[in-house]
Amino acid sequence: AQSVTQPDIHITVSEGASLELRCNYSYGATPYLFWYVQSPGQGLQLLLKYFSGDTLVQGIKGFEAEFKRSQSSFNLRKPSVHWSDAAEYFCALRGGNYQLIWGAGTKLIIKP
Amino acid sequence: DAGVIQSPRHEVTEMGQEVTLRCKPISGHNSLFWYRQTMMRGLELLIYFNNNVPIDDSGMPEDRFSAKMPNASFSTLKIQPSEPRDSAVYFCASLGPAYEQYFGPGTRLTVT
Numbered sequence: 001a002q003s004v005t006q007p008d009i010h011i012t013v014s015e016g017a018s019l020e021l022r023c024n025y026s027y028g029a030t031p032y033l034f035w036y037v038q039s040p041g042q043g044l045q046l047l048l049k050y051f052s053g054d055t056l057v058q059g060i061k062g063f064e065a066e067f068k069r070s071q072s073s074f075n076l077r078k079p080s081v082h083w084s085d086a087a088e089y090f091c092a093l094r095g096g097n098y099q100l101i102w103g104a105g106t107k108l109i110i111k112p
Numbered sequence: 113d114a115g116v117i118q119s120p121r122h123e124v125t126e127m128g129q130e131v132t133l134r135c136k137p138i139s140g141h142n143s144l145f146w147y148r149q150t151m152m153r154g155l156e157l158l159i160y161f162n163n164n165v166p167i168d169d170s171g172m173p174e175d176r177f178s179a180k181m182p183n184a185s186f187s188t189l190k191i192q193p194s195e196p197r198d199s200a201v202y203f204c205a206s207l208g209p210a211y212e213q214y215f216g217p218g219t220r221l222t223v224t
Contacts, residue, residue, distance in 0.1 A: 032211050043116075043203060043215040044155075051210060090155070094211045097167060098143055102155050 023091030032094035135204030
């Protein structure tokens with residue numbers, strides 16, 4: 001079955017510290033994977049996507065993600081977080097008929 | 113491009129009233145998705161259209177909900193009659209060329 005798991009509901013990091021948000025997927029073929037960010041009261045914004053090629057993908061706002069087929073993972077990273085990065089982050093997998101299969105989201109809290 | 117446009121941004125209505133939410137997808141995008149987001153259930157896909165044709169409406173909660181896409185640049189989601197449990201943020205998204213979805217800012221619906 002196709003699924004996306006984000007094991008961390010909340011993560012707290014200090015401003016300026018590095019960040020890694022976990023995402024694991026289950027899919028039979030080469031997946032199309034996405035990370036989205038949702039700031040409070042806002043819509044979902046696409047951070048980055050992977051569907052082939054280089055397994056390290058660069059996105060907007062200084063984020064990157066690494067696709068690891070052997071671990072069925074697509075973790076999101078940022079070397080140094082800013083207070084404005086506080087938001088909810090969603091990992092998603094393209095399912096059938098162009099639909100996205102969504103993870104439950106990880107809420108990022110930034111400590112000053 | 114202006115991105116996906118939704119209106120209204122906020123809607124407050126009384127139980128039993130009809131509510132119509134509107135969406136204009138990004139020009140050239142052939143698929144459109146309606147989602148509902150609540151704290152309890154997270155992000156739920158309600159219905160999606162491809163080339164103006166509804167493909168999967170299995171997420172529509174009940175007959176009170178209906179959606180139309182009369183042309184490639186406009187879609188509506190209607191709730192009639194509305195109930196307090198319909199209170200949520202409703203998002204529209206259109207599908208880009210690499211299967212990524214672009215979201216509108218959402219409509220926050222409150223049914224009293």
